[in-house]
Amino acid sequence: MSYGKRISILMGIDILIIWLSVYSSYLFRFDGDIPSDYTRQLVLYIVVSTLLCTISMYYFKLYNRVWQYASVGEIVSILKAVVVGCIASYLATYILSGWQRVPISIFLRAFETILLLMGGSRFAWRVVRDNWVVKNNMNRKALIIGAGDCGSMIAKELFQNSASKTTPVAFVDDDRYKHKMHIHGIPVVGDRASIPHTVNSFEIDDIIIAIPSVPKKEISKIIEICKKTKAKLKMIPNISDFVHGKVSIKEIREVDVEDLLGRDPIKVDLEGIANYVENKTVLVTGAGGSIGSELCRQIAPFRPRKLLLLGHGENSIYTIEMELRDRFPELVLETVIADVQDRARLNDVFRKFSPQVVFHAAAHKHVPLMERNPSEAIKNNVFGTKNVAECSDEYGVERFVLISTDKAVNPTSIMGATKRIAEMIIQALDTRSRTKFVAVRFGNVLGSRGSVIPHFKKQIARGGPVTVTHPEMIRYFMTIPEAVQLVIQAGAFAEGGEIFILDMGEPVKIVDLARDLIRLSGFEPEVDIAIEFTGIRPGEKLYEEILTSEEGMTSTKHDRIFVGKPSVINNAELELEIKHLEKVLGSEQGPIKQMIKHIVPTFQKIS
Structure with a gap:
């Protein structure tokens, strides 16, 4: 839809809302029988309100907003525009009608109706669109770990981004004061211990770890819990992405083996x-x-x-x-x-x-x-x-x-x-x-280059099997x-x-590494992806x-x-x-x- 056509439609809807609001206010005030001496004032009030409220809406840039992403900022702008437009219309009508005052009850009812209908008509589009997005994105369900600012932003982004094929259906957070609360209509179902049960109950496909400020050791512990499920793991990379406003679905990456090491950043001299x-x-x-x-x-x-x-x-x-x-x-x-x-x-x-x-x-x-x-x-x-x-x-x-x-x-x-x-x-x-x-x-x-991790990833991408030299092979990793x-x-x-x-750090069994990679890729070891032992290669030791x-x-x-x-x-x-x-x-x-x-x-x- 072109910009001009879009503005024309919005203005037309607003004009109808103003006419309906003012006219209905007079009808309610006089029980459906408007006295003849108020008819001229009614017409004047409708014309003045249409002109001044539309100018106010335009001034506060309500015709330049994308209402499918409407939030608190848009509510405040609508309130400002309606307050300014209605007060200006009331004063202008009072002056132009020969100092005949519009009854306060009519003014207040007209103000309430205009505010309700103008705000409601705009947010109705967001509700319709969000429901449409949810219905069309329900091929993957997501559990978000972390019901803080970052988790909230990710949930909002998943709802609003038409390219997303994932819909958040539940939050998990260790803050017990958030339990049983709702964020963007999504319930906070419990703490990290409830992750396996939540995944089963909600039939979760993806787990998104959205707690970038938490120490890596804690992230590692959470990943260990998530590994008990069949859901695919993803996460927000780091706190700097959140601080710099880069939190979006584009920044969500798959959990990698590096995250399992659970080591915090190195302090250097x-x-x-x-x-x-x-x-x-x-x-x-x-x-x-x-x-x-x-x-x-x-x-x-x-x-x-x-x-x-x-x-x-x-x-x-x-x-x-x-x-x-x-x-x-x-x-x-x-x-x-x-x-x-x-x-x-x-x-x-x-x-x-x-x-x-x-x-x-x-x-x-x-x-x-x-x-x-x-x-x-x-x-x-x-x-x-x-x-x-x-x-x-x-x-x-x-x-x-x-x-x-x-x-x-x-x-x-x-x-x-x-x-x-x-x-x-x-x-x-x-x-x-x-x-x-x-x-x-x-x-x-x-x-x-040549390390075991990229090799395992290629084998998993091909559907397996993942080849490991020996079940007791142990290595240190950084x-x-x-x-x-x-x-x-x-x-x-x-x-x-x-x-x-x-x-x-602690040594890691290569076969455990392989199993972790398979799980992190959303598969079940030995069920979806087989593991085969090929024998120790020349020069290797356990x-x-x-x-x-x-x-x-x-x-x-x-x-x-x-x-x-x-x-x-x-x-x-x-x-x-x-x-x-x-x-x-x-x-x-x-x-x-x-x-x-x-x-x-x-x-x-x-x-």
Whole structure:
């Protein structure tokens, strides 16, 4: 409907309302028999009211509002318009009729009727539309957890958005004073303990967690309750979205495995980090990878003088470069396409840019793949690290942070063993260098390339089965952002030679992770989606460790960062063994594994 046509229809309805209101007021006042001496006043009052009330409605912009979204603001505007219009009409009629006063009873009745009918006609459209939306959106029913401001806004949005195929039918809130109350006509049925019963009673399809200000530990507990149901879980991402007015159905996302970890945001020592990053040239190797790119994102706000993005893949480096240029337009960036195995190229980079802080994230990390390609793992993880570390020493880098892994502890894989050798290289270098060399060791990160979570999601999307290697397989997990935050924080504690260990929380069974993902996707494990066990892959072990036998763990200033005692490394002996390792590159796996076992005695060769 065009704007002009819409205004014409609304004005026509308002004029009819004014005529009916004024005329009926005279009829009621005189019991249906209007005296002849009041007839002229009646006509004049109708004409004046029509003109002035319409002008008042137009002035208060009541013809420019979308009434399907009408709320308290519209009620106030209608009240203002009717009050001003009726009082002006009353006074104008009094003057134009030769000072003949309109009876107060007629004025009040006309005012009440105009207000009731004008407001009612506009809100009737919203009622009709809301009922139509509910009827047409009833293919999915939603339970909203949280009957506060955020939950109320989500319910309203679901009702009003024609694109929504979900209708809220109940609230759950731990505030007992809200129980048995109604919000937007939706009942608050109980607290979190009532979630399973509510889902069954109302035949809920979706549960929406709308409590963005609640600590993550509490969110995790609520999710555990929701997992007992067959409903699909969704949530409002965080409190900032609510504060900035971004609460809408577009902001509702599916609950992910990260939410199950239940860890609150990490507290970082901003001053300590700024002291070693701010106004420094910082080099990140493997900058296009999952960890490397996140390092770049989190280093950028600390205002480094220059951030060097070094990587082997041009596409991934281009992607993170464009993102950083968009998010941090003042940041000085340099992108470097280089392979850490190319010592000559690294010399050029260090000579040209003179980095002061190096985060070494470039590595081959896929365990089964590296078992089949051991020489490539050694070239990248051992000799690549050696090249970057020795350049850091030679060109006077202040601080070098190696990204390591818990798979380096008593390794059973080529990948884990090569990362342990990388740790040994930087610990040996630290004893004779002015550069502070440290390593940071952590477990699996959720959402990284090749991690189990995206793989499970693809299998669920295909209808299963979800494949798990072993029912007792256990891993530690962190999100990429929290792991990187702790890596940067650990760099501030570096004195040289340490291996920092991140607190990964409680270990998680991979099969439980698979079941959680299936439930969070709205399916029943082993009923809708099957789980199959495929057997442990080459190089894998059932659980990971965080310390070697010779490392003792002590605390740091941060409650989630611990430090292992530096190992005693014989420099000359390690150098000789690495040369021997270089000679067996390209050989069969047997000689390679034997040489690795000689360097890393805790390496457990698994055929």
